[in-house]
Amino acid sequence: MADVKKIATRESYGNALAELGDKYENLYVLDADLAAATKTGIFKKKFPDRFFDCGIAESNMMGVAAGLAATGKIPFASTFAMFAAGRAFEQVRNSIGYPHLNVKIGATHAGISVGEDGATHQCNEDIALMRTIPGMTIINPADDVEARAAVEAAILHNGPVYMRFGRLAAPVFNDPATYKFELGKGIQLRDGKDIAIIATGLMVSEAIEAAKALSAEGIDAMVINIHTIKPIDKDIIINAAKKTGLILTVEEHSVIGGLGSAVADVLAENYPAKMVKIGVNDEFGHSGPAVDLLKEFGLCAENIVNKARDAVKAK
């Protein structure tokens, strides 16, 4: 995919906020001393009066966001996923989730692809944490087109939303002319009968590549993009299981509590099917270039192909 345009979804986040700031005058952006990294600096430059730096104090930032929402504003609270979902978990739960306030959390630098900063900043637990909060919507967009659309969908949704963005430039595979974001709806990107690869975020483009390679081997793989992890699109998952009888989930997140677990929950209760999970296997990451780390942790097309092939053979 050397000639494909690549944009990190954190860039998409910053650009979308700056664009939508004109349309939604009630939109306010908070950051915790990471505006240059989360890309909310783009919004800050355009709308300095609607941007508030909270300093390195994420717990307070979540409360401030709650107060803004309780008085009719639409705040986006931005920081790294590690601090948004990790450090400030209880503030998100009690000050935002419990009163069901209209706060949007823009969590960047999610997953192992943070790269060189290493394990302390590689958040592979955020989806698991956020899934447990009643009423929390979770969006993990796959590319620039989807990420920008997701930001506007979050604004239009009344209630708390956790959005997950990445640091690493991701291939742009959606066509902005035809792409339509529907909150809570998965997208079937490719039909297939042998196996269904269900991916989210950065792993969706890898899943598409893997399906192409599998096709060359005679394996017909369906590919589904789950951008909304909560509420999850049960129908698309159940139908994929009915058609293929074999599900492979791929996520740049722990295999505990993320997309794989959410899909397993749906299948176990509705249509039990054989399943394989690809994700970070209950271990911490470490430093290294993002692309190399993704390969090392098996979060790449090659590993998807291998796991899919083995699973299809074992059917």
Add this chain to the structure above:
Amino acid sequence: MDATLKKQLEITACKVRLGILEGVFNAKSGHPGGSLSIADLMTYLYFAKMNVYPDKPDEPQRDRLVLSKGHTAPALYSVLAEKGYFSKDELKSLRHIGALLQGHPCIHIPGVDMSSGSLGQGISVACGMALSAKVSNDTYKVYTVLGDGEIEEGQVWEAAMFAAHYKLDNLVAVVDNNGLQIDGKIEDVMSPYPIVDKFKAFGWHVIEADAHDFDSLEAAFNEAETVAYQPVVIVMKSVKGKGVSFMENNVSWHGSAPNAEQYAQAVAEVSARLEELEG
């Protein structure tokens, strides 16, 4: 303070105390000590200070109050009931299954501006509300009430920095300095002292007051209104369990309910005070 108003507030505060006791007694659990220590403050705010509209609880221009020390919800509920936000009968089912009144404040209860109770979080939310008013040029005020033990939470000081940085002079925080927290005296458990100096160092305008003297409370809140470009904190010296002799300054009443005999005695004491006031 005008003598008639003062007497009226003293009468109302007695009724608020009776409501607190009724709620906690019927719940067989809850936090009477810290509720009684803020009973006069809450009475003053809702009956003499805040612009609130019980018939329109969500009026956008109303003053807000975030009870950061949310475990003292009985005081808030009792004042709201007295003010007419909901029936006083609701106090009888405080903490019961299916009841309106949750163990800690919940935003869905009429008159409750924010869910709270996980200590340290309310002041941040109050900062957000005050900031919101600033950016919209709204003139409403935001009040938040903190416990003196609560300010051991680090988030309080994140919020304190934030409020001073953004010059939130429409925010008034009150620290209920009753000197006791669950495990004992605050200076023995984890001293937050010197409270006044700490807030001053964080850029706040600090006022000291007597929590059980309406003249003192009025003077403090009037002074707060003269302050510009700084948030204000009123460090209010109070008595935990105030108004019920056997609960006063006794930490064992932080989080336990009176039995029937104790309840009867507590009600008798507060009722006697009420009768005395009403003549």
